[in-house]
Amino acid sequence: MSDSTLLTLTVIFLFLLLMILPMIPMLKSIAKKEDVNPLFMDLDYIYNPKFQAENFEEALYSDDKKFTKFSIGKELDAASVPSKTSHQLLFSSIEKVSLEGKIGENAILHSKEDIIMQNDSEIFALKSDANITLGEKSEVASWIDAAKDVTIEKDADINLVTAKSVRLYSGVKFKRIYADTIGIYPLNKGDENKTGRDIVHEKVHESVEDKILYFEKDNMIKKGSHIHSDIVCRGELIIEENCQIFGSIKTNGKLQVGSETFVYGNIFSDQSITIKDNCFIFGNIFSHTYLEIGQNGQMGRYNLPKSIIGIKGIKIAGGTFLHNYILTYGEGKIV
Amino acid sequence: MDSLIIIAQGYQIFLLVFMVSYMIQHFIFTYNRLYGEQKNYYHDIIDDELPMVSVIVPMHNEELVARNILDRLVRSDYPMQQMEIIPINDHSDDKTQEILDEYAQKYSNIVPYSRLDNEQKRGKTESLNEVMAFCKHDIIVVFDADYMPAKEAVKSLVIGFKDPQVGAVMGRVLVHNSDSNLLTMMLDMERSGGYQVGQQARYNMDLVPQYGGTVGAYRRSVFVQMGSFDPKVLAEDTDLTFKMYLNGWKVAYANKVECYEEMPEEWVDRARQVRRWARGHNEVMFKHLFSTFKSKYLSLKAKWDGILLLFVYIMPFLLIIGIANSIFLFFIDAITIVSSLTALVLILAINAFGNFAPFFQIAIANYLDGRKASLKLVPMFAFNFILYLFYTGLGFFDAVTDIFTKRDIHWEKTKRSERGQNER
Numbered sequence: 001m002s003d004s005t006l007l008t009l010t011v012i013f014l015f016l017l018l019m020i021l022p023m024i025p026m027l028k029s030i031a032k033k034e035d036v037n038p039l040f041m042d043l044d045y046i047y048n049p050k051f052q053a054e055n056f057e058e059a060l061y062s063d064d065k066k067f068t069k070f071s072i073g074k075e076l077d078a079a080s081v082p083s084k085t086s087h088q089l090l091f092s093s094i095e096k097v098s099l100e101g102k103i104g105e106n107a108i109l110h111s112k113e114d115i116i117m118q119n120d121s122e123i124f125a126l127k128s129d130a131n132i133t134l135g136e137k138s139e140v141a142s143w144i145d146a147a148k149d150v151t152i153e154k155d156a157d158i159n160l161v162t163a164k165s166v167r168l169y170s171g172v173k174f175k176r177i178y179a180d181t182i183g184i185y186p187l188n189k190g191d192e193n194k195t196g197r198d199i200v201h202e203k204v205h206e207s208v209e210d211k212i213l214y215f216e217k218d219n220m221i222k223k224g225s226h227i228h229s230d231i232v233c234r235g236e237l238i239i240e241e242n243c244q245i246f247g248s249i250k251t252n253g254k255l256q257v258g259s260e261t262f263v264y265g266n267i268f269s270d271q272s273i274t275i276k277d278n279c280f281i282f283g284n285i286f287s288h289t290y291l292e293i294g295q296n297g298q299m300g301r302y303n304l305p306k307s308i309i310g311i312k313g314i315k316i317a318g319g320t321f322l323h324n325y326i327l328t329y330g331e332g333k334i335v
Numbered sequence: 336m337d338s339l340i341i342i343a344q345g346y347q348i349f350l351l352v353f354m355v356s357y358m359i360q361h362f363i364f365t366y367n368r369l370y371g372e373q374k375n376y377y378h379d380i381i382d383d384e385l386p387m388v389s390v391i392v393p394m395h396n397e398e399l400v401a402r403n404i405l406d407r408l409v410r411s412d413y414p415m416q417q418m419e420i421i422p423i424n425d426h427s428d429d430k431t432q433e434i435l436d437e438y439a440q441k442y443s444n445i446v447p448y449s450r451l452d453n454e455q456k457r458g459k460t461e462s463l464n465e466v467m468a469f470c471k472h473d474i475i476v477v478f479d480a481d482y483m484p485a486k487e488a489v490k491s492l493v494i495g496f497k498d499p500q501v502g503a504v505m506g507r508v509l510v511h512n513s514d515s516n517l518l519t520m521m522l523d524m525e526r527s528g529g530y531q532v533g534q535q536a537r538y539n540m541d542l543v544p545q546y547g548g549t550v551g552a553y554r555r556s557v558f559v560q561m562g563s564f565d566p567k568v569l570a571e572d573t574d575l576t577f578k579m580y581l582n583g584w585k586v587a588y589a590n591k592v593e594c595y596e597e598m599p600e601e602w603v604d605r606a607r608q609v610r611r612w613a614r615g616h617n618e619v620m621f622k623h624l625f626s627t628f629k630s631k632y633l634s635l636k637a638k639w640d641g642i643l644l645l646f647v648y649i650m651p652f653l654l655i656i657g658i659a660n661s662i663f664l665f666f667i668d669a670i671t672i673v674s675s676l677t678a679l680v681l682i683l684a685i686n687a688f689g690n691f692a693p694f695f696q697i698a699i700a701n702y703l704d705g706r707k708a709s710l711k712l713v714p715m716f717a718f719n720f721i722l723y724l725f726y727t728g729l730g731f732f733d734a735v736t737d738i739f740t741k742r743d744i745h746w747e748k749t750k751r752s753e754r755g756q757n758e759r
Contacts (some may be wrong), residue, residue, distance in 0.1 A: 025711040034708035036514040038523070038595060047381070047412075047487055178381075212499060214583065230499035232583075250500040252541075268498045270374075270541075284380050284497055307380040325381045 049178035049325065050162045053127060053145035056108065060090070067108075076109060077101045088124075096130075099123065105141060115146075119153075134158070150179070170318065174332040181302060182322040184334055218253065221245075230265065241276070248283060257281075259294065266306075273310070275299075277317070287311065291328075295319045340667065343660050350657040353650065360643055364536035365696045368703060374539045376589040377498065378491045385417055388493055389470040389555075390478065392422040393462045397480040398430040400597070404480055405438050405445065413489040420445045421470055422480075423462045426455070456743070459548075460564040460571045467563060473556050479549040483511060483595035491592040492552040502557050502584025503575060505534065506550035506592035515600050521715060522598040522605070527704050528697035530590065538588035542640035543633075546579070546586050548572030550594040557584065567737070568622065570615025577623040580641065583632040606726045613648040613730020618737060620645040651727040 001009075029035075048054070059066050067090035072080065076091055078101030089107040096113040103123040109115060110127045117126070119135035125142045126132055132146045139157040144150060146163040155171035166179040169186075211229050218235035221227065221243055228246045231237070236253035239245070241260050248265035249255065255269040259276040266283035267273060273287040277294035284306045285291060285299060291310030293299065300306035300323030308314070308322055313330035316322070326332065392404055401422065408420050424432050424447060435447035448466055455461070467475065474493055478484060488506060495504035507530045510523035537544040546553065548571060561578045564571040579586055599605045627633065627641045694713050701709055736742070 022714040026714050029708060029711040030517055033514065034711070035706045036520050036709070038511050038513045039509045039527075039593075039704055039706075047378075047490075049381070232500045248497065248499045250498050252500075266497045266499075268500075284382055286377060286380060286498075288374055304384060306382055306384075309379055311375050327379055329375075 049160065049176060050145065052125075052143045052160065053162055056125070056127065056145075060110070072097065074098060075100070076103065078103060081107060132163070168316075168334045170334050172334045174326070174334075175328060177326045177332075178324060180305070180324055182324065182326060184316050184318050184320045184322075187319050223258070236271075255287075282306075285309065290314070290330075293317065293320055293322075298322075300324060340664070343664055346660055347657065347664065350653055350660075353646070353653070356639075356643060357647075357650065360640070361693055361696050363540075364532050365699045367536040367539055368532045369699060371536070371539055373535070376491075376538070376587060376591065377494050378589060378591055380494050380497065382494065382497065385414065385490065385493060386474050386496065387417050387472040388413070388419075388474040388476055388489065388552075389466075389472045390418060390420045390476045390489060391463065391466055391470070392420070392478050392480055393425060393459045394422055394427060394431050394435075394480045395425045395457070396427045396429045396431060398427075398434060400481045401431055401434045402438075404478060404482060404484075405434075407484055407486070408478075408489070409442055409445070410486055411484070411489045412486050413493070415442075415444050418444060418489065419471060421466055422447050423466055424449045424451070425459075425462045426450055426453075426457050456566070458566075460566050460568070463571065464563045464566070467555055467559060470555070473554055474552055475555045475558075476552040477549055478594070479596070481597040482508075482549055484550065485593055488550070488592055488594055491589055492550075495587045495589065496552070496554065498587065500585050501587045502579040502582075503546040503553040503586045504551060504589055505544060505546050505586060506589045506594055507531075507534070508547070508550055508596045509593050510598050511595035512597050512600065517712075517715070518602055518605060519598045519600055520709065521712060521719060524697050524701050524706075524709055524712060525716075525719075526596075526598075527700035527706075528693070529700075531700035531703050532696045534588045535590045537640065538590075540636070540640075541634065542637050543576070543580060543644055544586050544588040545644070546572050546576045548575075549596075550592070553579070554584075557582075565622070567741075568615060568618045569611060570619050573616055573619040574622070577619060577627065577641070577645075580633060580637070581623065581626050581630050602722070606722060609723055610726045610730040610733065613651075613727040614733035614737070616645075616648040617731050617734030620649060621734065621738060648727050649731055651724040652731040654724065655728055 066088060068087040069090045069092060072091050072093045074095050074097060076097055076099045081089065081104050089104065091107065091109045093111040094113065095111070097109065097111045098116050098118065099109060099121055100118040101121055103121070105124055107123055108125040108127065109123060112129045114131045115126055115128045117123070117134045117138045120137045121135065122139045126140055126144045128146045130146070131148045131150070132144060133151045134140065134153060134156045136153045137155045141159060143160040144158060148163065149165045149167070150161055150163040151167045152158060152169065152172050154169045157173045159174070160176040161174065162178045164179060165181045165183070166177055167183050167185055213227060213229045213231045215233040215235065215237065219233055219237055221237070221239045223240040224242045226244045230247040231245065231249045233251040233253070236255070237249070237251045238256045239258050239261055241258035243258065243261045245263045245265065248267070249263065250268045252270045254271045255267065255273045257263065257267070257275045257279055260278045262280045264282040267281060267285045270288050272290040273285060274292045275281065275294055275297060277296055279294065279297045281299045282301065285308045287310045289310070289312045291308070291314045293316045295317040296319035298321045299308050302323055305324035307325040307327065309327045311329055314326065314328045314332040315335050317335050390408060394401060405420070405422065409415070422435050422445065424435055432449060438445045439447050450462060450465065463477070474496055476489055476492055492504045492506055495501050508526055510519060510526055512519050513523035534544050553575060558575065561582060565574055568574045576586055599608055624642070624645055627638060627645065630638065633641060694716050697716065698710050698713050
């Protein structure tokens, strides 16, 4: 064999080797049938805000060894928590329980009666068949579920709450809240016993014309306007005070809704949404960034609940009622 | 001869510019999914006030899968009294009609529509156009017969229409028979690349996410105003996508609204499917290219994406011409269009288009889906690329022939296996 033939064969061999090298793991993977199962699809955790509470309940009544269980009386404090454990701790009571101190990141308290969490306390999750009250600066890392009412005092830090009704005070931080009525306190005088304020105008969708008001650029809707159609704005939109919009609104830029304005439809924005004081929004509110809601407003109606979503963050001022779902992936805060 | 050389050299530069554009697009999309700001679809909205919807399922000889899709739809969490289900029997000669009659007797909201007259033209486009003329509701949801939607799928698709700018919504397709053989596994990975990265990145960046013809929904009144589906176009889904954008509407992409699909298990069936897609897509390209350039509703970046999207099935044909062209230039010693260093960069760009960039997209999509072992299959896409190159080239010729001969377009059904009846 001549030198040139040898060289050619060596080059061909090296070329094939370099071709084959990335194929070896591929062929092994094909032979082993690795990762071939179809991707799993399940959206329950998204659509059901009570998903975690229901899963907990299921686990509670099954015989699995997920929890290390402790029966307690009227009190739970940091001293009653075992120092080292890898299991999730479950404290159960059939009485009204007062919780005090930092109970730990893997502890759940379940009571058939009310739970009162003292100021500056911490726990992983709470479940009550009655009411729950969280003291100031307390923290619940994962979820809270109550059959009746939940009250969350100033500066508390919560993640997910599901209940019949929820009262939130200033400084509270949250991610998801699901309840028939979510009230931001303090309320105006005379509103204390209401689940939502009276609706001045009933649903008037019959008058919505079959058209869309389309703005190519930034625009402003003048004070006191009444608009009977959906609005799509490709820029920023400012709706001045005292307007009535009988349709849905979508903006690709920022949206500002002036005070005393009524919107009988949904509000969507690719940017931030600012809703000033005393507004009533009939439909869903969805901002791809930040949502700010002023004082004494009402979002959704008691009998027609809607969602209030600010993907990056939500700020809500006092005196406002919301029905019935608030969500953010950023920080929700009562101001 | 000199002018021929200039044309050939000009063509190479034109081709390289396009290839580099696709390469950049693949990288932008992939990096957007890895590090960019993600735009959520509206699936987080909980709202009991849902509109009435018509769910349409076109069927032609679907006895193997008809029960499965209907069972899944009646188990959906959408209120049954607000949803009419219209399975269309399009000239089936198997037991499809019997199955539809059985379900219509059992469920009052299943209203089958039969197209059995031999005078009627067959096909999905004709079926959808006929049914849109009489179905009761404004929101139309479409599933192919071999699809297996999650119970939340209809509600999640429909919630997107709360946004008054949304004209159509597209969900995500997952491959049901990924474990059948190497082809279905690769198709599953390819699908991930298209949806998990491609569609979501387009949605994130306000580009042109596509309505895919199934696991999707659209506003009937709006679409009828636009002239409904064009019977001369095989890719009715891409046609709808561009009609929506060119009229100021948007297509929302719902990455978490998932639905299983059965993929072809034979290479020859896949090749036919690719050829048909290429044909339909190129018909849409001829139809909407200039309107896309001129559109007042599309931003500059959306136009760029829309044009690349329209050209995607012509690229393999242009690439074949480019290979022949470069051989021609080589033999007449005119390959050196620019300096050798620039030429090297351009050759690397071709390699990036043909090999690395799309594979990078597929690999990252599967990584995002939590599949790591399957990433070892990525080198196999180099062979797949050659198959696609050939069959999309044939599809382009079909589209050109359609334009010149104005021949009728016949829908070819993708072969089903019996796996559709098995639950996941």
